[in-house]
Amino acid sequence: xxxxxxASADGKTLTIQIKGKFDxxxxxxxxxxxxxxxxxxxKVIIDLRETDYxxxxxxxxxxxxxxxxxxxxxxxxxxxxxxxxxxxxxxxxFDKKFDID
Amino acid sequence: xxxxxxxxxELANNGQQALEKLSEHSIDIVLLDVMxxxxxxxxxxxxxKQQAGDVYLPIIFITALEDHQSFEKCLEVGGDDFIHKPxxxxxxxxxxxxxxxxxxxxxxxxxxxKELEYHYNQTEREHEIVxxxxxxxxxxxxxxxxxxxxxxxxxxxxxxxxxxMAQSPLGGFYCLLGDFTGHxxxxxxxxxxxxxxxxxxxxxxxxxxxxxYELNNALxxxxxxxxxxxxxxxxxxxxxxxxxxxxxxxxxxxVIDKQGQLIKTLESQHMALGIxxxxxxxxxxxxxxxxxxxxxxxxxxxxxETESKQFSMFGEExxxxxxxxxxxxxxxxxxxxxxxxxxxxxxxxxxSIAIINCIANPLIINPEVSYSKLPFDFxxxxxxxxxxxxxxxxxxxxxxxxxxxxxxxxxxxxxxxxEAYNNALDHGVLGLDSEIKNQEDGFFTFYQMREAALTQLxxxxxxxxxxxxxxxxxxxxxxxxxxxxxxxxxxxxxSLSQEHGRGLGLLSEIAHSVSYNETGNCVELIYSLNNNxxxx
Numbered sequence: 001x002x003x004x005x006x007a008s009a010d011g012k013t014l015t016i017q018i019k020g021k022f023d024x025x026x027x028x029x030x031x032x033x034x035x036x037x038x039x040x041x042x043k044v045i046i047d048l049r050e051t052d053y054x055x056x057x058x059x060x061x062x063x064x065x066x067x068x069x070x071x072x073x074x075x076x077x078x079x080x081x082x083x084x085x086x087x088x089x090x091x092x093x094f095d096k097k098f099d100i101d
Numbered sequence: 102x103x104x105x106x107x108x109x110x111e112l113a114n115n116g117q118q119a120l121e122k123l124s125e126h127s128i129d130i131v132l133l134d135v136m137x138x139x140x141x142x143x144x145x146x147x148x149x150k151q152q153a154g155d156v157y158l159p160i161i162f163i164t165a166l167e168d169h170q171s172f173e174k175c176l177e178v179g180g181d182d183f184i185h186k187p188x189x190x191x192x193x194x195x196x197x198x199x200x201x202x203x204x205x206x207x208x209x210x211x212x213x214x215k216e217l218e219y220h221y222n223q224t225e226r227e228h229e230i231v232x233x234x235x236x237x238x239x240x241x242x243x244x245x246x247x248x249x250x251x252x253x254x255x256x257x258x259x260x261x262x263x264x265x266m267a268q269s270p271l272g273g274f275y276c277l278l279g280d281f282t283g284h285x286x287x288x289x290x291x292x293x294x295x296x297x298x299x300x301x302x303x304x305x306x307x308x309x310x311x312x313x314y315e316l317n318n319a320l321x322x323x324x325x326x327x328x329x330x331x332x333x334x335x336x337x338x339x340x341x342x343x344x345x346x347x348x349x350x351x352x353x354x355x356v357i358d359k360q361g362q363l364i365k366t367l368e369s370q371h372m373a374l375g376i377x378x379x380x381x382x383x384x385x386x387x388x389x390x391x392x393x394x395x396x397x398x399x400x401x402x403x404x405x406e407t408e409s410k411q412f413s414m415f416g417e418e419x420x421x422x423x424x425x426x427x428x429x430x431x432x433x434x435x436x437x438x439x440x441x442x443x444x445x446x447x448x449x450x451x452x453s454i455a456i457i458n459c460i461a462n463p464l465i466i467n468p469e470v471s472y473s474k475l476p477f478d479f480x481x482x483x484x485x486x487x488x489x490x491x492x493x494x495x496x497x498x499x500x501x502x503x504x505x506x507x508x509x510x511x512x513x514x515x516x517x518x519x520e521a522y523n524n525a526l527d528h529g530v531l532g533l534d535s536e537i538k539n540q541e542d543g544f545f546t547f548y549q550m551r552e553a554a555l556t557q558l559x560x561x562x563x564x565x566x567x568x569x570x571x572x573x574x575x576x577x578x579x580x581x582x583x584x585x586x587x588x589x590x591x592x593x594x595x596s597l598s599q600e601h602g603r604g605l606g607l608l609s610e611i612a613h614s615v616s617y618n619e620t621g622n623c624v625e626l627i628y629s630l631n632n633n634x635x636x637x
Contacts (some may be wrong), residue, residue, distance in 0.1 A: 006310060006385065006386070008386055009370045009385040009386065009387050010387070015308075015386075017308065021495060023519060024548055024551075025492065027544075027545060043388075045388065047308060049269075049271060049273075050307070052512060052515075053495070053511075053512055053516070054516070055515070055520055055604065056604030057523070057604075059603055060538070060544050060603065064545075080271050080306070080338065081271075082271065084512035084513050085512060087611075088512075088607060091606070091607060091610045091611070092603060092606070101338050101340050101342055101343055
């Protein structure tokens with residue numbers, strides 16, 4: 001379980017990648033990852049390509065991020081979800097609030 | 102006289118004998134009389150030369166004849182020099198020395214030529230072997246005709262160009278266009294480890310920046326200092342909607358529409374692979390949205406640097422014009438226009454170009470899974486100390502995943518166990534109130550309180566029972582906590598605005614059934630393995 005973040009070359013996209021499980025153990029580091037979003041960042045991608053597991057605490061963390069960032073970014077995309085995780089997001093109606101790719 | 106000067110001398114009385122002696126002994130210089138019985142000098146000389154082959158064997162005619170015609174005849178039949186009878190000792194000695202020197206040079210040259218031939222043949226053979234290995238290593242890849250059209254001239258491989266593509270388990274389409282510095286075998290060797298790493302990492306669904314990082318490290322370690330690999334590594338998401346690319350040292354990539362109009366130019370961001378140390382490496386990628394009308398063009402410098410007979414370069418502007426010269430242009434069209442420009446009909450050596458169509462690439466998964474026929478169960482009881490120091494869910498999921506077929510469901514099983522266990526711990530054992538999460542920054546506060554409460558915890562127990570029932574193809578979980586039970590009214594709340602209760606909603610969607618006991622300190626979940634875990 002770990003979290004890494006990287007900015008795109010033009011500085012407009014922040015990618016947060018989560019490895020292993022996405023649950024409350026990441027509460028602090030996840031909050032920190034988006035706390036530094038500045039005016040230049042236009043888009044946030046939560047890359048779940050290496051995320052095997054998530055639970056409702058992860059959903060809570062995602063919603064908190066959405067609330068915090070508000071209108072300061074134009075989109076938040078949750079990308080590269082495995083099918084079971086995508087289903088969890090759909091059941092929770094996250095497709096209405098996030099761009100799920 | 103010659104023996105006095107330490108020459109070894111073999112005598113022959115006629116031409117026939119001379120030829121025999123030549124094949125028996127290693128003769129360095131022939132002194133040949135014109136007048137001889139059986140076979141005279143004029144007749145013998147050409148045969149001696151023929152026998153000597155490629156190495157220079159000097160023939161010095163000894164003659165009493167004085168006329169020019171005879172001299173000419175001597176040279177004509179292969180004589181290298183002549184000396185008159187009676188001859189001068191010093192002149193003969195000088196001539197022999199001069200011709201011996203020439204013969205030594207000729208022998209040396211011949212030896213070198215043979216050596217060169219040997220090495221040439223060996224190199225040829227090695228090239229053949231390597232070419233075979235390369236074509237096996239690089240061409241066994243899957244092709245994606247709808248997604249990607251590429252041209253890599255056969256000679257390109259030995260010029261260090263490579264194009265790799267693969268699909269990840271998540272459906273993303275990855276490709277890599279690389280151009281190693283230099284030419285020939287040396288430039289091509291890096292392609293083998295690079296392709297291995299690429300395929301292995303795509304198979305794990307890693308991000309392009311991770312792939313670039315690994316390739317850079319491997320190549321930096323492997324290649325000599327002056328060698329590196331300019332590359333573009335790209336991932337198109339399964340939905341065909343977004344592209345991530347790491348660009349290091351290749352010419353600009355173009356995003357064009359179906360008509361070939363330029364939409365966007367992507368410039369190289371980084372140094373080529375294999376130069377920087379791991380800690381200096383830059384992972385930054387470019388990320389952009391695409392749609393099914395867009396195409397991405399990537400090429401090595403071979404195309405723009407192609408020269409015409411007038412020594413002008415094909416250039417980027419001409420490439421853009423060619424791209425717009427017809428709708429949905431293919432790589433073969435482009436290559437033939439490059440050939441037309443260069444005026445060469447034959448294949449130029451390193452023309453590599455790929456066009457990627459930004460379309461969805463749905464993953465086809467075979468849901469056929471077989472399940473173990475043996476029952477399996479476990480019972481785990483955690484005390485307060487164990488709750489403090491462990492996050493047991495993943496371990497339990499891994500345990501269950503060893504049952505044949507269950508592994509495919511591990512994300513769902515994790516979710517069920519995680520929700521049930523955390524409910525039992527947070528509310529049952531620790532007695533925390535979910536309402537906290539609704540306050541300003543409550544979510545974070547909640548987990549701080551949880552941690553504080555956990556350190557204080559004494560005398561508590563959570564029991565987890567799992568029971569795999571092969572006949573019903575389901576797993577029954579029972580989670581019991583030592584708490585006083587939590588309120589059942591929270592069940593089923595899935596409102597997005599509320600900060601809690603979401604977990605319970607999820608539980609009831611993912612599980613086949615969820616039931617609580619009277620007090621609410623025991624929950625039974627049944628998870629059906631008949632649901633295809635891959636269909637979302």
